[in-house]
Amino acid sequence: MQQKLQNTKNLVSEVFNKVYDKYDLMNNLISLGIHKSWKKQLIYSMNPRQNKNLIDVACGTGDIAKLFIKATDGKSKIQCVDPSKKMILIGKNKLKDYKNISWKISAAEKLPFQNSKFDYYTISFGLRNTKNLNKSLAEAYRVLKKGGRFFCLEFSKINNNYLDFVYQNYSKLIPLFGEYVVGDKKPYEYLVKSIREFIDQDELIDLMKQNKFSKCQYINLNGGIVALHSAWKL
Ligand SMILES: C[S@@+](CC[C@H](N)C(=O)[O-])C[C@H]1O[C@@H](n2cnc3c(N)ncnc32)[C@H](O)[C@@H]1O
Structure with missing residues (x-):
């Protein structure tokens, strides 16, 4: 399934090339810090075992890798993957004390790894x-081992009209924060538009099933502002 907005030439890469150095700051500001609890919920749901390996795709500045290392007491391997050199550079610097993280520049649609390599796949x-x-999703399935687990944290559809009204109005302010903090509102207009146009919880479950995943399920976080989808490769 092609995503129309994301196929606009260079749009997504330009967005992250513009925001990379303020990405963590803006994440904290516009989510009021709540993105940290969403990411912790992902790791909590995963309940990862030691001596397993994770591929974190669209790793950005490495938040998931850091939480995974903590949850496994450092006894794990993490492969971080992202097409943005600049986001990866920030992540590498932030996590330079952790020796068990490798970094690779690549897009989710074509991962440069062999089949059945990883125990866990995350995309946040x-x-x-x-x-x-x-x-x-097909690449996620391919690189997971049999018995491997898939986790996707993503903005989704709100199931409460009042919360949706508040959220939609709050979203109008996000580009203004962007202009003030990063000096450019366009990346944040993209953020709001891409969230609005993204598929809903059940549509993502259907796509996961179409791509051979088993035991597909999701939980809504904060009323569906974000959903955590998970599945198994069996
Ligand atoms: C909103 S950030 C998320 C970063 C991090 N996972 C987090 O939760 O904070 C989105 C990331 O997706 C990356 N990205 C953009 N296009 C991608 C693609 N086709 N495949 C994988 N990652 C992509 C961007 O470079 C960016 O680092």
């Missing part, structure tokens, strides 16, 4: 940015 606020959802 990344799937929405890919050009092709089916290709990304």
Whole structure:
């Protein structure tokens, strides 16, 4: 499934090339810090075992890798993957004390790894940015071992009219924060538009099933502002 907005030439890469050095700051500001609890919820749901390996796709500045290392007491390997050199550079610098993280520049749609290599696959606020959802999910399935687990954290659809009204109005302010902090509102207009146009919780479950995943499920976080989808490769 092609995503129309994300296939606009160079749009997504330009967005992250503009925001990379203020990405963590803006994430904290516009989510009021709540993105940290969403990411912790992902790791909590995963309940990862030691001596397993994770591929974190659309890793950005490495938040998931850091939480995974903590949850496994450093006894794990992490492969961080992102097409943005600049986002990866920030992540590498932030996590330079951790020796068990490797970094690779690549898109989710074509991962440069052999089949059945990883125990866990995570993608946090990344799937929405890919050009092709089916290709990304097919690659996730391919690189996971049999018995491996898939986790996707992503903005989704709110199931409460009042919360939706508040959220939609709050979203109008996000580009203004962007202009003030980063000096450019366009990346944040993209953020708001890409969230609005992204598929809903059940549509993502359907795509996961179409791409051979088993035991597909999701939980809504904060009323569906974000959903955490998970599945198994069996
Ligand atoms: C919103 S950030 C999320 C970063 C991090 N996972 C987090 O949760 O904070 C989205 C990331 O997706 C990356 N990205 C954009 N297009 C992508 C693609 N086709 N495949 C994988 N990642 C992509 C961007 O470079 C960016 O680092």
